Amino acid sequence: MVPPNWGAVFVDRLLAWYEENGRHGLPWRADDASPFDVLIAEFMLQQTSAAQVLNVYEEFVETYPTPESILETPQERLAEDIESLGLKKRTRYLYESSEQLVEDHDSTVPNSRSELLELQGVGEYTAASVLAHGFEKDVAAVDTNVARILSRVFDLDRENDPGANENWVIAEVLLPVGHSSDYIHALIDFGAEVCTASNPNCENCPANSVCEFHLSEEKFE
DNA sequence: AAAGCGGGGTG
């Protein structure tokens, strides 16, 4: 059973770790990234490592800063530009969602969850990410990294399931109001570098004293 | 609920 104050302690440790060790230089996290830039980055990052996206992101958003610029380009050309990322359907999602932005949203990115979810290729995680990073909304975003972290720290029943409502509820409860973007980035970086899927670095984890997973592991040492 | 997508990096 997790003591009631563990959540707050965990978030404090997480944010302190992030300030010191986070991947602050990633271009799609820049303050001047537009909501459309954020949307492009989230499309690229689906099931794709940040290192791979780094190879193509900056040139892509410079070449295609608006949905119109996507639509003016043959899909074959777009496909070449992001070929190294894999997942070929991504090109169609980029193109069709750009059509939706132009036709239904006056060429802007909508700032509501329901409208974002209507876009081709946008699911719960991507919608939440755009709201947090593009519009500074106080919403949580749960991907496989976040689901894994929360499942371990709080010993959740539906382990590592980004679709489990419990993950979203906990992520929302822990959210530091006014800092959702840093909070989400912190969770993801933490999942990529400390609380990894295989061989998590519990020994050097700043939150291991408030983690059910680590404490239960210790019992079997 | 489960399968399928995908190039590139890692153990």
Place this chain on the structure above:
DNA sequence: CACCCAGCTTT
């Protein structure tokens, strides 16, 4: 060589 990566759509 098998497996994973800031998920989503379709069956």
